Each structure stands twice: as structure tokens, then as C-alpha cells.
Amino acid sequence: MTTHELRETRLTIRDGVAEFSHQRPAARNAMSMDMRADYRDMVALVEADAAIRALIITGSGGSFCAGGDVKGMAARVQHGDPTGLPIPQSTRRRLLGEHRAWIDRLRMLDVPVIAAVDGPAFGAGVSLALMADFTLASTRASFSVGFAKIGLVPDFGSFYMLPRVVGLAKAKELMMTARSFGPAEAQALGIVHAIHPPETLLAEAHHLAARLAQGPREALAMIKTTLNRSFEVDYQTMVEIEAHQQAVAMTTPFHSEAVLRFARKEPALYDWDRLSSAEPARGRSPGPDHQK
Known part of the structure; x- marks a missing residue:
């Protein structure tokens, strides 16, 4: 600490x-x-x-x-x-x-x-x-x-x-x-x-x-910052931002590990329902x- x-x-x-x-x-x-x-x-x-x-x-x-x-x-x-x-x-x-x-x-x-x-x-x-x-x-x-x-x-x-x-x-x-x-x-x-x-x-x-x-640090950061901009930009600009952010997210280690776990039928890295039901x-x- x-x-x-x-x-x-x-x-x-x-x-x-x-x-x-x-x-x-x-x-x-x-x-x-x-x-x-x-x-x-x-x-x-x-x-x-x-x-x-x-x-x-x-x-x-x-x-x-x-x-x-x-x-x-x-x-x-x-x-x-x-x-x-x-x-x-x-x-x-x-x-x-x-x-x-x-x-x-x-x-x-x-x-x-x-x-x-x-x-x-x-x-x-x-x-x-x-x-x-x-x-x-x-x-x-x-x-x-x-x-x-x-x-x-x-x-x-x-x-x-x-x-x-x-x-x-x-x-x-x-x-x-x-x-x-x-x-x-x-x-x-x-x-x-x-x-x-x-x-x-x-x-x-x-x-x-x-x-x-x-959770996925990079993805959550992009979700937050993109939503914070969503009231200031038009639809076309927002979907262009989405495409850019998605391209970045697909390169992260978290994404690679998450999809491999899904394919192997292993527990997800980030499962809010499971985390919420765990002992708080x-x-x-x-x-x-x-x-x-």
C-alpha cells in the first residue's frame, strides 16, 4: 500500500x-x-x-x-x-x-x-x-x-x-x-x-x-472517453471513432486472451455477473x- x-x-x-x-x-x-x-x-x-x-x-x-x-x-x-x-x-x-x-x-x-x-x-x-x-x-x-x-x-x-x-x-x-x-x-x-x-x-x-x-483497462478507458465525447459529435464522426477504437482494442493482450479463453470454453477474464454474485x-x- x-x-x-x-x-x-x-x-x-x-x-x-x-x-x-x-x-x-x-x-x-x-x-x-x-x-x-x-x-x-x-x-x-x-x-x-x-x-x-x-x-x-x-x-x-x-x-x-x-x-x-x-x-x-x-x-x-x-x-x-x-x-x-x-x-x-x-x-x-x-x-x-x-x-x-x-x-x-x-x-x-x-x-x-x-x-x-x-x-x-x-x-x-x-x-x-x-x-x-x-x-x-x-x-x-x-x-x-x-x-x-x-x-x-x-x-x-x-x-x-x-x-x-x-x-x-x-x-x-x-x-x-x-x-x-x-x-x-x-x-x-x-x-x-x-x-x-x-x-x-x-x-x-x-x-x-x-x-x-x-476489466480490460484499455477497452474501459476507450468506452469512457468515447462516451464523454458522444454529445459533442455527429453520428458519422462517432462511428469513425468507434472504428478506430475497435482497431486499437483488437491489438490488446486482454482481447487475445479473452477470445482464446472463449474458444477453449474457459472462464472469462471479465465476467460482471460472476463477479457480482461473488461474496462482496x-x-x-x-x-x-x-x-x-
């Missing part, structure tokens, strides 16, 4: 699964500037490590991410930048552009990303959950696209992702009312994949990640940060 202690987060890598945990429980894991820098560093680490086959994003202390660091915002409103001057709009746009870079890279990581949401996922927390390929929620999870409560507009990719997941009309309602909603509604809207008790949430996320990690990792104890 490898552990990277970052500024306000922790990245643990074990058996091909990386777990990235927010470590600001006293602030309900609100998104500080240091945590944003940690995300940038984490994405770079995952991109560089070919042994990582799945990523879990979660929070410590019974919270996922309560949104932006409003206390920090209040300090900037009162005092401006460290010189005491107001922060210019050009500087704000530059900083937001820097954050957008790692958000884009997080969305396009070529490994499955699982968000394990316990407690509040507000504002930026919802955005992070939307960037995941699978979002698991605890029974006490709560969600809010709450930017309008403090006179802001959604960011961290929410304008792009939310209407694609829930539809345009529902996205308008959730953004403009900034209301809270629970895990059952989030699942009905397609934001949440599954709901679990808080005490088993992280173990279920690791169980899902372990199953995905047994529900007995696995979460890390100490999730036992608080």
Missing part, C-alpha cells in the same frame, strides 16, 4: 485501486484553495501510474464536500488579496481557468472514477460527484446545487454535466432553487448509482472498484477516517 499525504487530502493506493479522501472534517470538507491544489496533484499522480485501475473519491468525518470555502470567501470580500486591495476580475478568471484544467482531466481520466458520498455534497461537492462515472451515496447523504444561495453560478463543470444527467428543465430547477434533495431523489434523477448504509459505503465503493479493476467485500473495514 502506498499513501500520499497531500495538503488537505490523502491518496492511498492498494491493489490497483486509489482512494482519494478529503481531510477537512471540521469544515465538512469544504473546497479550499489547498484542496483544489491537491486535486491537481492527485490527478497527475493517477495519470502517471499505469498500475492504478480505479479511483475512489470520498470524504472523512461523515461529509463528502460541503461546497466552496465560504469563510475564505468572506475573508476575501472583507480584506481583498494579501495586499488589502480588491481581487481583480482578471485574476479571478485566471484562477478559475487553472481549476478548470484539473476538472477536465479528472472527468477524462482513463480509469473508472467512483464517488462515495456520505453526508453533504453541496455546490462543488455535487460537481465532483457528477464528474465520477459511478456515484454511491449513503442513506444520510444530501445534495444541493446551492451556488445561488450565496449569489454565485454553478462551476466545477456543473453547467455541462448536470443537464446531461438530469435533463435541461430539471437542471434549471435544481440550480435556480438551490434546494436540497436526498439520496433517493438523486438516484431517481440518475445522479446516484446505488445507496448504502453509511457504515458499509466505503467498503461497497472498494468492492465496485475491485470488480472494475479486473462488505466485511472489509473502512479506514480510520471513515470510522469517526
Whole structure:
């Protein structure tokens, strides 16, 4: 097991699964500037490590991410930048552009990303959950696209992702009312994949990640990145992308071994039904940060 202690987060890598945990429980894991820098560093680490086959994003202390660091915002409103001057709009746009870079890279990581949401996922927390390929929620999870409560507009990719997941009309309602909603509604809207008790949430996320990690890394990466582009290209372009991706997939060792196993009537390398029916990792104890 490898552990990277970052500024306000922790990245643990074990058996091909990386777990990235927010470590600001006293602030309900609100998104500080240091945590944003940690995300940038984490994405770079995952991109560089070919042994990582799945990523879990979660929070410590019974919270996922309560949104932006409003206390920090209040300090900037009162005092401006460290010189005491107001922060210019050009500087704000530059900083937001820097954050957008790692958000884009997080969305396009070529490994499955699982968000394990316990407690509040507000504002930026919802955005992070939307960037995941699978979002698991605890029974006490709560969600809010709450930017309008403090006179802001959604960011961290929410304008792009939310209407694609829930539809345009529902996205308008959730953004403009900034209301809270629970895990059952989030699942009905397609934001949440599954709901679990808080005490088993992280173990279920690791169980899902372990199953995905047994899949064809190259094929799953191409499936994910191609689907992420599917709303932006026309039919002809998409089938051309399909042909290119299929040609690449046919050259992978996984494909060769899989078809030989099929011909020999041997167990498949990747059989989701078999993996799902196997004894799940529900007995696995979460890390100490999730036992608080």
C-alpha cells in the first residue's frame, strides 16, 4: 500500500485501486484553495501510474464536500488579496481557468472514477460527484446545487454535466432553487448509482472498484472517453471513432486472451455477473477516517 499525504487530502493506493479522501472534517470538507491544489496533484499522480485501475473519491468525518470555502470567501470580500486591495476580475478568471484544467482531466481520466458520498455534497461537492462515472451515496447523504444561495453560478463543470444527467428543465430547477434533495431523489434523477448504509459505503465503493479493476483497462478507458465525447459529435464522426477504437482494442493482450479463453470454453477474464454474485467485500473495514 502506498499513501500520499497531500495538503488537505490523502491518496492511498492498494491493489490497483486509489482512494482519494478529503481531510477537512471540521469544515465538512469544504473546497479550499489547498484542496483544489491537491486535486491537481492527485490527478497527475493517477495519470502517471499505469498500475492504478480505479479511483475512489470520498470524504472523512461523515461529509463528502460541503461546497466552496465560504469563510475564505468572506475573508476575501472583507480584506481583498494579501495586499488589502480588491481581487481583480482578471485574476479571478485566471484562477478559475487553472481549476478548470484539473476538472477536465479528472472527468477524462482513463480509469473508472467512483464517488462515495456520505453526508453533504453541496455546490462543488455535487460537481465532483457528477464528474465520477459511478456515484454511491449513503442513506444520510444530501445534495444541493446551492451556488445561488450565496449569489454565485454553478462551476466545477456543473453547467455541462448536470443537464446531461438530469435533463435541461430539471437542471434549471435544481440550480435556480438551490434546494436540497436526498439520496433517493438523486438516484431517481440518475445522479446516484446505488445507496448504502453509511457504515458499509466505503467498503461497497472498494468492492465496485475491485470488480472494475479486473476489466480490460484499455477497452474501459476507450468506452469512457468515447462516451464523454458522444454529445459533442455527429453520428458519422462517432462511428469513425468507434472504428478506430475497435482497431486499437483488437491489438490488446486482454482481447487475445479473452477470445482464446472463449474458444477453449474457459472462464472469462471479465465476467460482471460472476463477479457480482461473488461474496462482496462488505466485511472489509473502512479506514480510520471513515470510522469517526
